[in-house]
Amino acid sequence: MKRGAAIIGCVLALFFLGPATAQDDLASKIINDPGNPQVTGASAKLREDPAVQGGQALRIAVRRKGANPWDVAVQTTIDKPVKAGDSLIFAFWARLEKGENGATETVLPYNAVQISAAPYTALFVEPATIGPEWKMFEVKGKAAKDQAAGSLNATIHLATAAQTVDLGPLIVVNMGQ
DSSP, X not given: OHHHHHXXXXXXXXXXXXXXXXXXXXXXXXXXXXXXXXXXXXEEEEEEOTTSTTSEEEEEEEOSOOSSGGGSEEEEEXXXXXXXXXXXXXXXXXXXXXXGGGOSOEEEEEEEEEESSTTOOEEEEEEXXXXXXXXXXXXXXXXXXXXXXXXXXXXXXXXXXXXXXXXXXXXXXXXXX
16 A cells, blocks of 8 residues: 555656656665675676666576575665665565576565674665566665765675576665655
């Protein structure tokens, strides 16, 4: 119900503001570089995929289940400051290209905005179940305190199985207070 109301609100905003104004306003709220994800612990390859937002997907091949889910991860640095009370949305597109033992779904247990240094405390986290079709996920939360530019990142842990995962853009939006 809330999602439907949000979609209707966005459509009305586009109608009254015009496409360029609404897009410029949303773009100004992006606080990371969606086109610059970093992958650790696995090989990754950028490939064309017209079915995903932006037309390109990052294919990450996880060779085996890790000792820890974070042994293979993808992250994006949040390069703008965040104030206490700011509402953040970590949005990403994902699909399972190849699951372990033919699995058609897998759970990505940790999709979070977190401190970018040890002990990597999460501001907020939510799991996501992905399958063979592209799906957009949103992980939402609020910042408890002010954070300097570069002190946060958004991350997805992938070492839960031997699998190949495709990711579209990783976008972090600051909706403000």
